[in-house]
Structure formats: C-alpha cells, structure tokens
Amino acid sequence: MTATPALARGHAVDLLRHMLLVRLFEERSAELYMEGKIRGFLHLAIGQEAVAVGSLAAAAETDRIVAAYREHAHALARGTPPAAVMAEMFGKATGCCRGRGGSMHLFDVARGLYGGNAIVAGGLPLAVGLALADSLRRLPHVTLCFFGDGAVAEGEFHESLNLAALWKLPVVFLCENNRYAMGTALERHQAMPFIHRKASAYGIESAVVDGMDVLAVEAAARLAVETARGSGRPYLLEARTYRFRAHSMYDPELYRPKEEVERWKARDPLDTFPRSLEAWGLVTADDVRAMHADVAGEVEAAVAAAEAAAWEPVADLSRDVLAAPTEAVA
C-alpha cells in the first residue's frame, strides 16, 4: 500500500465509499439473481473494485469511458445512480437503458459512459473512434477504454492499439487483468503473458499497477490520463487484479485452485483499504461501520425503486431501433 501522507480525508472516504457501493450493490445483485429478479448474464467484479474506482477517480468529468461486460463498477464509480443500474438489471422502464441493455450494456452518456460491451475487445475500436472525433474537433478529452486480459488475444486489441498510435489519439487502454479469460488462465492464452509489454510493439507508453491497491491505481491512472491528454497519444495501463466470484453466476470454478482464490482474497481492497485509512488516522472503525450501513441503505433504496418501477410497455418494443420509424415503408 502506497502511504500517501497528502491524501485528503474527503477523497479517501470517497474512494472507500465508491468501492463499498460496488461491493454491496453486487452482493445484493447476486441475491436478486438467485431470486430470479435479475436474469441473463450477471458478471460480478467483486475483488476488482479498486481498478474501476481508482482509475475513474483520475478521469475528468468530460472524459469518455468505454467498458466491457463486467461494468457495474464503472457505471457506479462514474456516478450513474444505483437505482438506474438496478432497474436496468430488473428490465424496468426506469433502467438507464430502459431495459434494453441489462447488466452487460450499461450506457450513461450524460456521464460519459459509452457502454458496456459484451463482445470481447469490441469496445476498443469504438474508443479509438471517440478519441478520433475529439482529436479532429480539437477537444481536450481523453477516452478511457477498459477491457480484460481475454481481449488481448483478439485482433481488435492489436488493430486498435496500432490505429491509436498511428493516428496519435488520446486513448488510455486500461487492461483489467484478472488472470482469466472466462476460465482460461493468462498463461494458457498468451504466449507472452506480460500484457503491458505488448504496447512496445506499437510504440505506446505503458505501465503495470497493482490493481488491488486503489491509491496505486489512481496514481497510475492519473499519470496515464494526463500523459495521454498532454501528448495526444495512447497509453496502455495494465492493472493486475482478481475476481473473487465466478465468471458469471453459474461456474463450478474447475479452472483455478481454491488456494489461489484465498491468497487473493487476503488482499481484498475492501479489507486492506479501510484498515490503512484507520492506521493513517483518516477514519475510525466506527466511521467505516456507519458508511457500511449508509451504503447498504442506498443499495436497498435502489432495489426498492427497481421493484416498484413500471415495466416498459410492450407497445414500445421496436422503439429506438432507428431514430425515426422509416421502417414504416416496409
């Protein structure tokens, strides 16, 4: 853990609160999945909270975010109301995408979130395009593009890094390396498993950071974002992290040893970070308990709002396929 004496209490509390929100929101989501309230695929980022929360703390409000399908954390860290995310997963009309996207496709354009994308590496070319538009329009925005280690095996990863470097576009490619592409370990899908080093093939600056340490992630992401903003060029940041739960909701976890999971759980950011803050005298155990109760209440309010919300009318089924119903010709 990087000791940061200059760490402001308010900021530290904010980071902890966001990580706690993601954790409690997802734990509750898992229960709701078992109750059948949430269906489809549900990918939990429990264990990985420090990556989304730390890196998005380093992004400006006007920066653009592209995420993958394990992206509740990114939406919540970006400030999308938990009720809008929960309602989306319930398939309700008050969901952030009015029930069209679900867990894997959270969009909140007002907050610069251009989607969860469930095609592995499918968001990378999109991120390059967002940055291309900003570059052409001389806007100072940076695009943060999140993806997992599995995406590195896709052609779109390599095509996108090359294009962003070639055209000098300010994209921070942020790899959330949780060591598994679904059930295939990094060493079993990458001939050269040091992901940040792949950037050198494209002349892209890169770094690797401990993804279980929210302060380290924030510092590394700040460097990445501001380097990209200053140079107008891409940057690859690899955050090494771990998911504690199954890939999706049903997963017998035949592909990894229990001891490995336990080893990583010992580094749980929701355990280590509050203890550090207590040690540094920034919060007390009572503060943390109060925050826990407060965030749990916020999650329960989101669940209640989602429960109470109306269903989108079936009559609106084909709404938003096209901007205007020119399909009427057919």
Add this chain to the structure above:
Amino acid sequence: MTVTTYREAVREALREALAADERVFLMGEDVGLYGGAYACSRGLLEEFGPERVRDAPLSESAFVGAGIGAAIAGMRPIVEVMTVNFSLLALDQIVNNAAAIRHMSGGQLGVPLVIRMATGAGRQVAAQHSHSLEVWYAHVPGIKVLAPVTVADARGMLAPALADPDPVVIFEHAQLYPVEGELPPQGDVCDPWHAAIRRPGRDVTLVTYGGSVPKALAAAEAVAAEGIEVEVIDLRSLRPLDVATILESVGRTRRATVVDEGWRTCGLAAEIGSLIAEGGFYDLDAPVTRICTAEVPIPYARHLEEAALPGVERIVAAVRELAGLRA
C-alpha cells in the same frame, strides 16, 4: 444534364459532402494517396488534406469501429471498405455495435455513419472479391441499406445517407463504375428510400437492384420485340424495402420475377417473393420466380463465372415462361 461515369458521380458526391460539412471525413484503405481501389476518391486528398481523407491500415474492424465511435462523438464519417467480402472482417462492429447501440442504450446514442463498399461479380476476380452479400446487411434491424444503380443515384444517395441519424450501408456494384449516364443538376434532391420503376410495362414485373438492373432492362428490351411488356423495378433501398411499389406493380402485371445477384437460398429474392405472396397472392396469375446466382463460390474462369451469374438470357427465358402463363 451532363453525362458522366458512375465513378465520377461517386467522387462528385464525396467532394460535395466534404465541402458541405466539416464534420464529414472519408476513411478507408487506400482512399488517399492511391485514390481509392476503384479510383472513386482520386484527387480528394489533395483537395481536403490527410485529416479528412484518411488512409487506414488494413484493419477493417478497427477503422469501421473507429467510424462508429467518431459518429457517436459528433462526426459524420464516410467509411469505405474495399469490397463486401472484406467487410466481413468488420461485421462484428457493424452488427454488434453500429446496428445495436441505439437500442442497447435505450436511445441515448445513435450512429450517423455511412459505410460504402463495392459488391458483385463479373470481373474474374474469383470467390473472395465477387460475392453479393447485401442481404447479410439487409437482414439486420438498426441499419439501412442502399444500392445505387444510376449515375444520378450514385451521386444523389450520399447526402441523404449522411443526413440520416442511423448507419447506412451503400453498395456500389463494381461493374457499374465505368458506366456512363446523365447527372442531374446540382441541388437535385434524392429520395433514396423508395423504389423506382426504370421501365414501365403491363405483362411481367422484374424486381431487381444494383448490378442486375442493367441486365433486367436489356432483357426487357429483348422481349419487347415479341410483344411482351416488362416492368423493371429498381429497389434502390434494400432495407427498408418499398413493398408498396412492388405490390402495386404486381397488382397490374400479375406476374413477377426477382433478379438477384445474391445466392438464392435464404436470399433477398426469397424475402421479396414472400412479401408478394403475403401481400399480393390473389393478384397473381403465376408463381413468383427467382433468378439468382448459382449456389457456388464465384469461380475464376470466365465461362464458369458467366454461367453462375443471372445473365440477360436467363432473365429473357424466365420472362417468356411467365408471359406464356398468361391467363
């Protein structure tokens, strides 16, 4: 009216679009220095500079995806993919992102993107440069598909496609680039979403599009001497389909053949045949027939390629057969 080629008309449309709106830029393989694989963009790099006429690496998925992202963020990109066969490398971006993002985002985002690509056979370039896969795109909700045939449409369709808030794929049949035709005066407004009756007739309706339209017109001319009057419908838009124009024509002629350079199985001709059966069954005096490409990857040898494609002779034979079924 000026006479020009289809290729020149496409270039003129690109030039007008780049000049009219600073959000427009052209991006694709060899669109700049090389002037375009089919020379459609020759001279535009010099005129508009490398920021707006962008040579892209051979990364179809990345540069089509970048076009999608740029469109979302306020630009109006025109992405050129060299041929429809190569566009399959970008099919993920087109189907999973461009076509789906408006719906997945609950209407928060649209993708005002134009993708142009060459299609079609007839140049002995074999099975990886010759296919007509328009129907693959026409199958997908969330995108629109245009197929200009005339010089007027080659120029006229780009502006409304760019003005459209949704992704539009434009198919240019590679055989059409050198064909000459009349260019309407500048400022002539094009409505690309409705079919055009290219030749009126009362006996048989030929429904077709793209590179098959000239063949259908030649066949119509050939049988006119025998007293068979063929109506030729150029669909122009493959999604949405102008069903009303098709049904109105079939209501008069009572016979229809669909000419489609795509394969017959699960193709556009099957869709049109179904639409006629659903909406015009009681008007018909004869079964709707289909003239499509033989179910083979397009072969290289000239005689084999010709045998595979819907040619004028096959269309003439089909028309004669249908006309012979006159009630």
